[in-house]
Amino acid sequence: MTSSNTGLAKYLSTHTSFQDPRSSSSPLPALYSDLSRQRKSNPAGYRASVEWWKGILLDVTFAGVQFDRDPPSSTSISASGMGEVVDRTTFRLDESTKARWTIPGVGRPLGLGTVIADLERERTVIPLSSYLKSPTPLSGPSPSSGLRSYIPTTRGVASALLLTPAKWAASSLYTLALGSKEDDAEYSEDERLFRLKRGEWVFFPLVERLSTSFLMHFYANEASLSPLSLLMTTSEFHTKLAAQCGFEPSERDALLVLKYLSRDRREGPAAVVQDGLIKFAPTEYDPVEPITSEDRDILAVHSTLLRLDTQISSLETQITTRNESIKTALRANNPSLAKTHLRSRKALEEALQKRRGVRETLSGVLANIEQAKGDVEVMRALKASEGVLRGVLGRKELQVENVESVMDGLQELVGVQDEVDGVIRDGARVHVDEEEMEEELRVLEAEKRREEGEKTERREGEEREKREREREEAKKVQESKEAEDKKQEEELKARFERLRVAQGPISTPGETASQTHAKEPSLSKEAITE
Known part of the structure; x- marks a missing residue:
């Protein structure tokens, strides 16, 4: 290997x-x-x-x-x-x-x-x-x-x-x-x-794969832009196919794809190829029309525009080259050579200006052709719509007398339906004694008021009982507190008495009773408590 x-x-x-x-x-x-x-x-x-x-x-x-x-x-x-x-x-x-x-x-x-x-x-x-x-x-x-x-x-x-x-x-x-x-x-x-x-x-499946991929992209992105987009040369088709494939197909690949599109497609031909010119159908499902002399003239104008674009690009490149040559000659102190390059650049600029003028003129012509063909398609659509609408309005069902007759009949049927509905409602209505109904309503309202009064009395009684219970509980708490305070006071008095007895006064010679009393220890409430 x-x-x-x-x-x-x-x-x-x-x-x-x-x-x-x-x-x-x-x-x-x-x-x-x-x-x-x-x-x-x-x-x-x-x-x-x-x-x-x-x-x-x-x-x-x-x-x-x-x-x-x-x-x-x-x-x-x-x-x-x-x-x-x-x-x-x-x-x-x-x-x-x-x-x-x-x-x-x-x-x-x-x-x-x-x-x-x-x-x-x-x-x-x-x-x-x-x-x-x-x-x-x-x-x-x-x-x-x-x-x-x-x-x-x-x-x-x-x-x-x-x-x-x-x-x-x-x-x-x-x-x-x-x-x-x-x-x-x-x-x-x-x-x-x-x-x-x-x-x-x-390999037929490979040709079919490339052809199907091209058609999907073409009808999704290009065919609807302009009527002129349906026309192209084989070289333009090759360029578009390469852009869609993601790789450069050979001339033979492009030729085989064109054979499939114009002859072998299952749904019918999508293109016509003749003398290097290609014309596609308006949509994937429309039949393709033959190439006319008008199509050839349009493609001739379009091809001329493409050639002018190539020439303009070439002239611009040459002018750029002449500018570099002029700068090089000046740096080399060669004014005669710089003058020659300058003269050549002037001639190129003049040719470029003429080419741009011609291209602008042809672009305007092509734009007018494109607009005219678009207007033709619009008129065809309007004419087809007018014929369809005329045919529909010309039908017997849409004649004025027939429409009026149908509307009168509908109104009559609506009136009959209203009468039927009224009869059905009358038959379903129940007859009652109004006085008896009013009396029963008064009784029900009295019972409701009585029930509400009883509920109010029960609620007020419950609230009174609750307040009494709360007062009794508060009274018990107060009495319990007073008893506790009284008990603590009695205990304090008893303890004080015991302390006083245990620490009786001791007098010395010459001290008076008042002095002796003054020397008695002063017991604070905290000491007594201790």
Whole structure:
């Protein structure tokens, strides 16, 4: 296998199926074997292998890595031209394909011819020449193609699990022992298919994917902006397709997408392509109109504007270059060269002014054309609306006498309905004696007042009882407090008396009774308490 730094080798180095190909659990030996021999011996395994190859070939082709180089970046494209761009919808099958897909320890893929032949039968791939030259619409694979269309029956499952492996094992043992001319013939079947299918193949699902993506973006963002946006050249289409894809499609990719849009789209053609001019349908579901001489003239004006834009940009670049040259010549003290560059710049500025004037004139013309075509579409819509409204108002149901008759009938029916409602209300009304009802009402009111008076008396009695209880409780508390105070006072007096007796007065010679009394200790209330 080639270097793992670029292209297909780089892609395969990151694919899960290609990790550790020498392992006994690797699927590569079976996938790289001659698949034509599996078609009869192991149909389920054959279908699984073909589906695996279809998936990986689609990925490799759309990623642009089917060769030994990576897809070019926008920088390399601008530097080297469109020739470096890789096809994203076409797969090439030749001897170099087998060499690029060779895996050390596994070998070359022996079943590619069988895979391409099977994909051609289900219309997943179409020969490039047939796709480009077909005068009739081509269709891709049916929704039921693939593994889902190979759901086995009960008998098929039993055969696949029991009989087929046994036959395959017996055949393998016989081949190992004696060899088999029949096996050699089956092996040559893939080689025959490979030689027969060599060439370039268009992957229809990839063309359909690019076309559908472009149409969705175009009708969502551009088609409704102006009637002129439906017209473009093939180069403009290529630019718009590249902007939508996110990568640079090849010229062939753009051509195949245009073939699909104008011929193979399931819902009908969305575009007409003629002599490098493209015209799209107004919407995804409207039929596309043929290109007229008026369309060609409009595109001619539009293309001239694009060329003028390119020329103006080129002139501006040249003027900038001349300014730099003038500055360089002046710095080099070369006034004659600076004068030459200045004269050249003046000529460029004059040409630029003329180009800008022409562009302004053509822009005004194109704007008027755009407005006129818009007015035409508005008038068409108004005319269609007028015809529809006239047809609706001309119907017999909307004639004035019929409308008046219907309204009179409705009013009459409304009056009848009111009478019916009145009769129903009268029939449902209950007749009662007003005096008896008034008397009963007075009795009920008297009973209510009596009940309210009783409730008021009970509430007032309860409040009086509550106040009496509160006064009695307060009286008891006061009496208890007074008794406690009296008891404490008596105890204090008793203690004071005991202290006075215990500490009687002691007189000395010469002291009077009053002096003796003055020396008696003064006992405060706190001391007595202690």
